Amino acid sequence: MKKFFLGALALMFLSVVSCKQAADKAEDAADKAEEVVEEAAEKVEEVAEKVESAADAVPTFSDSAVQEYVNAYQEYMAEYEKIVESKDMTAFAGLSTKGQELAKKAQEVSGKLSGEDAQKWTEYMTASSKKMQELAAKMTQQ
Numbered sequence: 001m002k003k004f005f006l007g008a009l010a011l012m013f014l015s016v017v018s019c020k021q022a023a024d025k026a027e028d029a030a031d032k033a034e035e036v037v038e039e040a041a042e043k044v045e046e047v048a049e050k051v052e053s054a055a056d057a058v059p060t061f062s063d064s065a066v067q068e069y070v071n072a073y074q075e076y077m078a079e080y081e082k083i084v085e086s087k088d089m090t091a092f093a094g095l096s097t098k099g100q101e102l103a104k105k106a107q108e109v110s111g112k113l114s115g116e117d118a119q120k121w122t123e124y125m126t127a128s129s130k131k132m133q134e135l136a137a138k139m140t141q142q
Helices: 002-056 064-084 089-110 115-141
Strands: none
Touching: 064 089, 064 115
């Protein structure tokens, strides 16, 4: 009977020790997961800042028509942002005509892009598009 009692006691002791080790491992894993999430959040913020700064920076193009379009588009974006901030739906409706004109002009201008200019154009328009999406989302939240 003593052997049985000692065996059961030893088994209980081992299970308590192993449970504590499992709890420690789970806590360590949770800490590591938290660190990874924080690092990922920092990276996302860095990328967002780069995209935002790219949208704010107007690149220069070798073709004057392309440069004129990009400057006009930048003005359009600035006006769009002001309208979003002011929550003026009347002005927003009037801005759609200007957006349509710019879309037509973009098709004309995109055929004039050289290799390097095409890459700048793509990067600029991608960043600008993201910024416009954020502004549109902000407008719909109001």
